[in-house]
Amino acid sequence: MYKLDQFMNDLQQRHPAQPEFIQAVHEVSESIIDVINRNPRYLHARILDRITEPDRVFIFKVEWENDDGQVEVNRAYRVQFNNALGPYKGGIRFHPSVTLGGLKFLGFEQTFKNSLTSLPMGGGKGGADFNPKGKSENEIQRFCRSFMTELQKYIGPHTDVPAGDIGVGAREIGFMYGQYKRLHDENTGVLTGKGRNWGGSLARPEATGYGAVYFADEMLKAAGDGLEGKTIALSGFGNVSWGAAMKATQLGAKVVTLSGPDGYIYDKDGINTEEKFQYMVELRASNNDVVEPYAAKFGAEFFAKKRPWEVNADIAIPCAIQNELDENDAKQLIKNGTKYVIEASNMGCTPEAITAFREAGVLFAPGKAANAGGVAVSGLEMTQNAMMLSWTFEEVEEKLHNIMQRIHANCLQEGKQQDGFVNYARGANIAGFKKVADAMIDLGY
Numbered sequence: 001m002y003k004l005d006q007f008m009n010d011l012q013q014r015h016p017a018q019p020e021f022i023q024a025v026h027e028v029s030e031s032i033i034d035v036i037n038r039n040p041r042y043l044h045a046r047i048l049d050r051i052t053e054p055d056r057v058f059i060f061k062v063e064w065e066n067d068d069g070q071v072e073v074n075r076a077y078r079v080q081f082n083n084a085l086g087p088y089k090g091g092i093r094f095h096p097s098v099t100l101g102g103l104k105f106l107g108f109e110q111t112f113k114n115s116l117t118s119l120p121m122g123g124g125k126g127g128a129d130f131n132p133k134g135k136s137e138n139e140i141q142r143f144c145r146s147f148m149t150e151l152q153k154y155i156g157p158h159t160d161v162p163a164g165d166i167g168v169g170a171r172e173i174g175f176m177y178g179q180y181k182r183l184h185d186e187n188t189g190v191l192t193g194k195g196r197n198w199g200g201s202l203a204r205p206e207a208t209g210y211g212a213v214y215f216a217d218e219m220l221k222a223a224g225d226g227l228e229g230k231t232i233a234l235s236g237f238g239n240v241s242w243g244a245a246m247k248a249t250q251l252g253a254k255v256v257t258l259s260g261p262d263g264y265i266y267d268k269d270g271i272n273t274e275e276k277f278q279y280m281v282e283l284r285a286s287n288n289d290v291v292e293p294y295a296a297k298f299g300a301e302f303f304a305k306k307r308p309w310e311v312n313a314d315i316a317i318p319c320a321i322q323n324e325l326d327e328n329d330a331k332q333l334i335k336n337g338t339k340y341v342i343e344a345s346n347m348g349c350t351p352e353a354i355t356a357f358r359e360a361g362v363l364f365a366p367g368k369a370a371n372a373g374g375v376a377v378s379g380l381e382m383t384q385n386a387m388m389l390s391w392t393f394e395e396v397e398e399k400l401h402n403i404m405q406r407i408h409a410n411c412l413q414e415g416k417q418q419d420g421f422v423n424y425a426r427g428a429n430i431a432g433f434k435k436v437a438d439a440m441i442d443l444g445y
Contacts, residue, residue: 249271255271
């Protein structure tokens with residue numbers, strides 16, 4: 001029998017100074033530990049010990065030359081967490097904050113997120129402490145080539161299929177894919193998030209934001225409610241926020257905030273026109289991490305160094321980064337009457353915030369379920385590459401919608417309590433865990 005406190009203490013001893021990873025494992029383990037303790041097969045196979053250790057981790061240096069001819073060195077990682085369900089699948093992140101512990105947290109979460117999609121994908125994550133901001137395009141290209149020269153030893157279309165993430169968009173994927181092709185002399189689906197004209201999938205940039213809103217739509221319907229007429233507070237201003245704002249607007253809601261490190265904007269008229277959506281794309285492409293220019297262009301209010309969770313909104317959708325919404329933010333949202341919180345970022349809410357939502361009866365959707373749309377369409381891109389065909393935008397979107405509906409149904413089934421309240425976090429953890437655990441046992445050890 002597992003005891004949660006003892007297990008977590010032992011885990012922390014084995015993985016010191018990795019708070020994000022420990023947080024992620026604790027959040028999942030407290031949901032699934034009773035399921036494990038009631039199942040003799042899971043206990044005999046020591047599933048909890050095995051599922052919380054990565055299969056392998058690669059750490060390597062990336063040497064590259066800047067425009068001044070000076071050699072620079074970055075540290076890079078690839079965490080191959082669990083491949084019970086299929087090839088490792090998870091993004092590559094280029095950001096100064098990248099650490100092994102952070103990537104292990106993301107790879108662990110990715111394992112269950114990918115399980116929820118029902119597509120044959122395992123969980124992984126990678127990246128480097130390289131900062132693309134302020135770098136020339138030639139410098140970014142040289143870094144990507146050097147990074148892929150080492151990474152290509154560990155990946156492949158049937159082994160590990162990375163994608164983009166923070167700091168890695170279609171441009172960076174293109175530079176890396178080009179280097180992979182030079183080294184292997186083949187066209188394969190070894191990366192996703194590729195450009196549309198060389199193997200990418202339509203609807204991939206929109207997928208995470210679209211998927212989060214589709215999940216929100218199902219969540220509100222299950223509660224006897226609907227998106228029509230609802231006010232939504234979003235954080236971030238990148239791909240996820242952009243996709244969420246567009247889809248929410250299509251479904252009749254009004255998005256009123258975006259945010260960046262400089263603060264947030266409040267647009268009382270709603271972020272709801274093609275001009276505003278296109279300007280979000282321009283902001284993202286500028287690599288300046290500021291949203292104040294939006295306020296100046298469209299007459300919105302700007303609140304420096306503040307977060308959007310102080311705004312009155314029916315729905316809050318964090319779309320930026322982990323732990324961006326804390327207990328104080330949660331209490332403010334509850335005070336303002338927010339009824340639904342949907343994580344479109346990975347582990348966007350702190351444990352204390354999630355507890356506050358649950359105690360207040362606010363329905364909370366965890367990232368591993370709500371933001372699975374991105375990796376779902378990455379999986380669909382893998383399928384298109386393998387079949388040597390290309391689906392229309394409408395075909396991909398329909399498949400994405402169906403996947404998000406299935407994810408919601410599974411979370412609802414596992415998370416509905418006797419009093420009728422739906423603990424979506426618990427439901428997502430249990431649904432995602434069972435599929436991976438059963439596959440691990442079936443495959444032997």
